[in-house]
Amino acid sequence: MECEGKFREKLVKVVGVGKLCYLLKSKIGEGSYSLVWRAEQRQTGDDVAVKQVFLSKLNPRLKACLDCEINFLSSVNHPNIIRLFHFFQDDGCLYLVLEFCAGGNLASYIRSHGRVQQQTARKFMHQLGSGLRVLHSHGIIHRDLKPENILLSSHEGDAKLKIADFGLSRTVRPGEYAETVCGSPLYMAPEVLQFQRYDDKADMWSVGAILFELLNGYPPFNGKNSVQVLKNIRSCNCLPFSQLILSGLDPDCLDICSKLLHLNPVERLSVDEFYWHSFLQRKVRRT
Numbered sequence: 351m352e353c354e355g356k357f358r359e360k361l362v363k364v365v366g367v368g369k370l371c372y373l374l375k376s377k378i379g380e381g382s383y384s385l386v387w388r389a390e391q392r393q394t395g396d397d398v399a400v401k402q403v404f405l406s407k408l409n410p411r412l413k414a415c416l417d418c419e420i421n422f423l424s425s426v427n428h429p430n431i432i433r434l435f436h437f438f439q440d441d442g443c444l445y446l447v448l449e450f451c452a453g454g455n456l457a458s459y460i461r462s463h464g465r466v467q468q469q470t471a472r473k474f475m476h477q478l479g480s481g482l483r484v485l486h487s488h489g490i491i492h493r494d495l496k497p498e499n500i501l502l503s504s505h506e507g508d509a510k511l512k513i514a515d516f517g518l519s520r521t522v523r524p525g526e527y528a529e530t531v532c533g534s535p536l537y538m539a540p541e542v543l544q545f546q547r548y549d550d551k552a553d554m555w556s557v558g559a560i561l562f563e564l565l566n567g568y569p570p571f572n573g574k575n576s577v578q579v580l581k582n583i584r585s586c587n588c589l590p591f592s593q594l595i596l597s598g599l600d601p602d603c604l605d606i607c608s609k610l611l612h613l614n615p616v617e618r619l620s621v622d623e624f625y626w627h628s629f630l631q632r633k634v635r636r637t
Contacts, residue, residue: 365400365445369393370436372400372447381517383407388450398435401446405439411530412517416444419516422490423448430481432501432514453502453509456560460497465567465595468603472630475561477511479625482557485513486550486621491528493518495556496537497563522549535576536569541615543580551615554624558610565599566592570611583613602629 363374371392378399379386389400403416423434423446433449453459456474460466466474478500485492492499492513499515518532527547539555541548562570570589573579589608591599606629612618619627 363387364392365402365440370438370447372398372445374400374402383412384517389447397450397452399448399450401448403444403446405442405444415516415518415520418490418519418521420446422485422488422516422519425488426484428481428484429510430477430512431484432512448514449512451501451503451512451514453504453506455498455514456500456502456511456564457497459502460563460567465592466564468565468600471561471564471603472632474511474564475557476625476630478513478557478560479621479630481511481513482553482621483625485519486553489521489523490516490519491522491550492516492553492556493520493528494533494537495553495560496534497560498534500560528552535573535579536571538576538579539615540580540583540613543576543583548615550621551618554610554618554621555615557624558607561607561610562589562591565595565603565607566590600629602627602632605629 365372365374372389373392374387374389376388377385378388383404385402387400387402389398390396391398408416420434420437423432427433432451435447435449437444437446439445482492494515494517495513499513501512501514503510503512520528522528527549529545529547531542531545533542533556535543537556537559539548539552542552559570571579571582571586573582589611591604606619606624606627609617609619609627610624624630
């Protein structure tokens with residue numbers, strides 16, 4: 351028996367087809383064209399996340415990004431990339447059934463823990479690099495890497511980091527570039543902020559901004575809008591590390607951060623250069 355796909359905000363919400371039915375229990379995320387629910391698989395009782403995409407709100411560019419998201423996530427099973435179990439369409443919406451990450455996102459982690467020790471930053475960056483290598487090997491640019499879009503599998507010390515929310519991702523073939531300005535200004539590469547064409551090195555700037563925020567507790571370049579952020583980037587002679595931690599940072603840590611946050615994308619670290627950097631290749635102990 352098919353589950354009813356229609357629902358209203360204040361009613362019990364059940365979506366699905368056939369035996370794959372899901373009770374939408376609580377809203378855990380919201381975007382301009384989608385909602386993300388914590389849900390329960392009715393037959394097994396397993397927790398999952400269900401991303402509900404309102405197809406009528408998608409323009410052609412966003413539809414292409416959605417196709418990219420589904421095609422990529424359907425083809426990979428990696429511990430550091432959110433897993434897509436299946437998807438279905440009903441009542442004008444597309445539903446993506448994803449693994450549920452009980453640890454929340456990295457933004458919440460930073461808010462509750464403040465700046466982290468180098469060893470913890472190394473562990474998170476090693477996992478982020480592992481997942482990002484898979485993306486870039488498939489020719490995928492995420493284009494919205496930020497702490498809110500990086501999830502943690504649990505609240506435990508051995509939680510796995512998972513790259514999520516591929517709603518702005520797109521495929522860029524070797525030698526090609528993207529031109530659409532998208533993402534979050536605090537984590538956007540300067541070439542994107544300047545309306546220039548860009549490639550997967552734009553993701554690497556975002557990685558550098560996330561690493562900086564993990565170490566300091568705040569993003570490297572602030573501003574009320576993208577213009578102010580870009581102005582602060584261009585006027586910066588050195589990265590604004592907190593003086594409280596600067597003397598204790600490993601030189602390799604400073605090196606990888608500065609090479610990720612390089613104004614010139616040609617000189618910025620690639621994903622492989624990042625992953626094999628000496629800072630990440632030291633033994634990652636449990637923290």
